[in-house]
Amino acid sequence: MSEKQRVIVVTGASRGVGKGTALGLAREGHILYLSGRSKHQGHTTELPGFVQQAVDEASARGAQAHAVICDHQDDSQVRRLIQRVLDEQGRIDLLVNNVYQVPDDLLAWKPFWKRPVNAHWQAMIDLGLRAHYVAAHCAAPAMVQAGQGAIVTISSPASRAYIHSVIYGIGKAGKDKMMQDMAKELREHNVAAFGLWPGIVKTERLQPALDADALPPEYEVLKPGMESPEFTGRILFAVLEQEKAMSLSGRSWWNSELAKSLGVTDIDGTQPESYAEFMGNPAIATETMIK
Numbered sequence: 001m002s003e004k005q006r007v008i009v010v011t012g013a014s015r016g017v018g019k020g021t022a023l024g025l026a027r028e029g030h031i032l033y034l035s036g037r038s039k040h041q042g043h044t045t046e047l048p049g050f051v052q053q054a055v056d057e058a059s060a061r062g063a064q065a066h067a068v069i070c071d072h073q074d075d076s077q078v079r080r081l082i083q084r085v086l087d088e089q090g091r092i093d094l095l096v097n098n099v100y101q102v103p104d105d106l107l108a109w110k111p112f113w114k115r116p117v118n119a120h121w122q123a124m125i126d127l128g129l130r131a132h133y134v135a136a137h138c139a140a141p142a143m144v145q146a147g148q149g150a151i152v153t154i155s156s157p158a159s160r161a162y163i164h165s166v167i168y169g170i171g172k173a174g175k176d177k178m179m180q181d182m183a184k185e186l187r188e189h190n191v192a193a194f195g196l197w198p199g200i201v202k203t204e205r206l207q208p209a210l211d212a213d214a215l216p217p218e219y220e221v222l223k224p225g226m227e228s229p230e231f232t233g234r235i236l237f238a239v240l241e242q243e244k245a246m247s248l249s250g251r252s253w254w255n256s257e258l259a260k261s262l263g264v265t266d267i268d269g270t271q272p273e274s275y276a277e278f279m280g281n282p283a284i285a286t287e288t289m290i291k
Contacts, residue, residue: 006031006093008025008030009035009096009135010025010033010034010035011099011135012035012036012098013034013054014036014038014051014053015054016204017098017198017203018054018096019057020203020228021096021229021230021232022034023229023230023233024233024235025094025233026058026059026062026063026065026233029063030062031064031065032055032063033066033081033085034051034066035051035067036050037051037070037071037072038050040052041053047204049204051067055067068081068084073127078134078138079134082138082139083138091142091143092142092143093150094152094236094240095135095139095149095150097132097135097136097151097152097153097175098153099132100123100128101123101124102205106164107164109164109165110165112165115167124167125171129178132153132175136182140191143186143189144191147191149191150192151186152193153179153195154195154198155176157254157280159175159176159252160282160283161279176251179193179252180250181285190246193249194248194250194251195252195282196253196255197253197254198232199225199226199254199255199272199275200219200225201229202226202227202229222275224273225273225275231264231272232255234264235264238259239262251282251283251284253282254281255272256271256272256273
């Protein structure tokens with residue numbers, strides 16, 4: 001393998017941030033494994049996109065891309081995903097934990113006592129948090145043995161600010177804390193763990209409303225910070241190229257602010273603005289470890 005050839009796993013890559021991240025990382029020499037449940041258009045949702053389509057687009061950009069159908073709510077399928085990559089490639093250089101499920105009624109605001117418990121907990125904790133832990137648990141031994149690698153989890157300012165619902169925030173806070181603590185245990189092995197906070201992302205769910213100018217008035221202030229789905233992948237590509245992973249390990253980072261420090265722009269050449277002023281910044285963990 002060439003020096004720049006990297007083995008990358010992106011979970012939940014059928015559409016949205018996952019697919020965009022994969023496309024932002026798709027370069028000649030990169031070996032991508034993209035996972036998700038969707039076998040074909042309309043299989044899991046009416047939203048456009050499925051795993052093989054993402055693979056085809058990544059391959060067109062020069063990457064060696066593979067589709068892996070995986071229900072990330074099933075631990076055994078997650079283990080098989082990671083083991084397949086290790087069997088075929090011998091290592092994992094970057095694991096991007098992105099898989100997530102947005103409940104259909106999430107944006108219809110209700111207080112927590114009027115929301116369903118099981119359905120929302122299953123989507124945003126059992127899938128949105130547990131699946132990330134399981135994937136990291138499976139990938140970490142190989143990274144530790146190799147003495148290199150990075151685990152990145154897509155999180156959100158909802159870990160600090162109130163966004164959408166109580167369970168949504170619990171899951172995002174858990175992701176940030178997971179990266180903080182995994183980083184402590186991985187540090188001596190030269191393996192990084194950190195989170196990323198995208199801003200408002202112009203996904204397949206949001207873009208039609210933007211095109212139709214149908215967003216609520218309160219979204220107007222958010223437009224300068226909106227990102228393409230590929231922005232996260234472009235940032236991670238720069239992290240790999242500039243060998244910055246270990247210096248980022250142990251906390252989460254705003255996409256917008258990290259991009260500025262790395263000299264990364266979005267696909268249209270713009271620099272999305274930060275929402276930190278009114279949504280807050282990621283927590284910085286202490287160095288304390290009580291074993």
